[in-house]
Amino acid sequence: MTVLINEKAASISLTGITRSYGAVRAVDGLDLEIASGELISLLGPSGCGKTTALRIIAGLEQTDSGTVVVGGKDITRTPANKRDMSMVFQSYSLFPHLSAADNVAFGLRLRGVKPAVRRRRAIELLELVSLDHHADRYPSELSGGQQQRVALARALAVEPKVLLLDEPLSALDAKVRIQLRDEIRTLQRRLGITTVFVTHDQEEALSMSDRIAVMSNGRLEQCGSPAEIYSRPATPFVAEFIGSMNHVPGIADGATVTVSGSRLPLSVPGSGAVTVLIRPEAVRLTDDPNGNTTITTISFRGPVTRVIGRLDDGTPITADLPSVQAASFAEGGRVHVTYAEEPVLTKAAD
Known part of the structure; x- marks a missing residue:
């Protein structure tokens, strides 16, 4: 297998991030430092602000105040398509009329990469997620877990600085979810890519993360390693939410x-x-x-x-x-x- 190490992984710094929707403060003064190559989970109940924070990092939402710095560069007002990030959603969002290989190569095609080169890279990425033997199958011919692997390979094909995962496992059954979360963690470590993972599932966060940022009502309750979050919760909310x-x-x-x-x-x-x-x-x-x-x-x-x-x-x-x-x-x-x-x-x- 050819391992394509990402050398562009970047740190992320969120400072004083706020975002409101009418009277609702979805994110309320969020400060968070994410190291280059780290996998950090944003964990919390529905409505805690974790997905809004992820979308702010991606550039899909604008902040009311605060700054987003990636790799030392302020990108707070940079459009999403200029941020050099890839995002994997809960829904697989694959093009049904394209094969697995063509789905993976789609971003490379938009960047003007030659057909032979993008085909080769797509096969390499599919090999990385153990799907190279399904390169010519269409999404309808793949299981849910396989489709999510294709979506992950597509996100990695363009060698982003940051990989953003928005509850990518929640639509899968329990057995496939456990298998795929282990595969994502192994792959993330191999590539060394900075990854922000949004989940409401504490078991996923505890098993996959370098650190966990627990959020409640738009605020950061605690950020630490899985062992710290579980064994030394900083607040009653964290203690009751985890375990x-x-x-x-x-x-x-x-x-x-x-x-x-x-x-x-x-x-x-x-x-x-x-x-x-x-x-x-x-x-x-x-x-x-x-x-x-x-x-x-x-x-x-x-x-x-x-x-x-x-x-x-x-x-x-x-x-x-x-x-x-x-x-x-x-x-x-x-x-x-x-x-x-x-x-x-x-x-x-x-």
Whole structure:
């Protein structure tokens, strides 16, 4: 296989980006630095501003204020067709009357590349996404996953500085989605191209990204590596949006909080009645007929088993345990709940 390394990958700097639609502030003072060759995911619920931010980078939307700098050059008012970027959408947007190879070569044809050269490059790109043997097939003859691979190859054919992916996997079934996300990540690393990936799927973001930018209501809540976002969320919103979370009543007292009889360190000091946010994997269970919890449900999930119980005060509690350990518990059994001694976040009491 011929590997076509992109040597034009560029950094991206967003400073004070705002964009409103009437009274709705879609992006509200966004500051974000993206390194050359990095894959960063913009993650958040619908309406958080992630797609608007991506379209601003692409030049498909104009900012009300703020600047977009790519490779050290201010392109805030540069038209989209002059930004040297490629975009892959949720819909494959392939030309139905063109073969896979001709779809990939389309951008090269617009640039006046000679037929023989663009055909050769199209085959090389299709080889890169393992579709060179389907070069002469039409979109209607390809599966959804194959069509999205063709769209990705087409985006890469023109050797852009930046690759923009707008929820490109959401229309695919689960198995194909997992396979293709791994392929995209492998390909991105091989090419070293700066990539901005928009998704509402936390699993996609956690598995693919160098860093994740979590957005809410047009604002950046936190930006960090997947491990940082998951293990050290900066805000209750991030903690609750990424992964599962228990909500357990507690009493905060300065740098610690008392919850279910355990005393835990606080990420942010507080006082008074609070709701403590605790990951299921941080919950510890011990067989104890005089314990503080009754097990209600046990759900085997392969190497991990989810044990759901109810504290004596009525609070539901979920623990994710190694299945070997969970085998000793039974529904209806009494256990004592404690928690890993790790810093926790709180929010206002429910």
